[in-house]
């Protein structure tokens with residue numbers, strides 16, 4: 001197992017559209033395990049392969065308190081959406097920034113397991129939000145893209161200020 005580097009906004013590699021997983025190889029399985037270790041270590045509940053610069057369509061999720069219920073979704077797709085919900089989101093690729101994002105309240109989604117089995121599920125709540133957040137990553141989209149231009153401008157100012165402070169310290 002290994003901890004992977006998580007890319008941070010505004011890294012352009014976060015904007016790439018990931019490619020489908022055609023063969024679920026031992027390497028994909030190993031990377032998924034490393035992604036779970038990285039996610040747990042960073043205190044997250046989801047992580048997309050794009051965030052660790054693997055441009056392939058798979059994500060890991062674990063909503064359990066004791067980190068014992070990992071979900072590995074290969075080629076996840078939302079099939080149907082219903083309702084609207086608003087939740088305060090953060091992102092391991094946008095450290096120290098949280099804001100309200102509107103998404104579908106209920107989703108029907110499909111994915112392949114590491115065994116190649118196709119699963120179709122319907123869900124709501126935090127899992128629905130997390131699946132949508134992670135699939136956005138696979139499409140090069142970040143939760144900050146949903147913010148108003150004013151909020152995005154404020155975020156960029158904050159990041160520029162942090163970058164200048166870091167340069168002054170180094």
Ligand code: K2U
Nearest residue numbers: 043044045046089090091092093130133
């Ligand atoms: O994709 C990610 O960056 C992982 C997110 C997933 C997530 C975001 C919003 C709503 C549901 C799931 C994080 O694992 S969860 C939030 C977070 C952000 C920064 C640090 C720790 C946790």
Ligand code: ZN
Nearest residue numbers: 090091092093
């Ligand atoms: Zn994220």
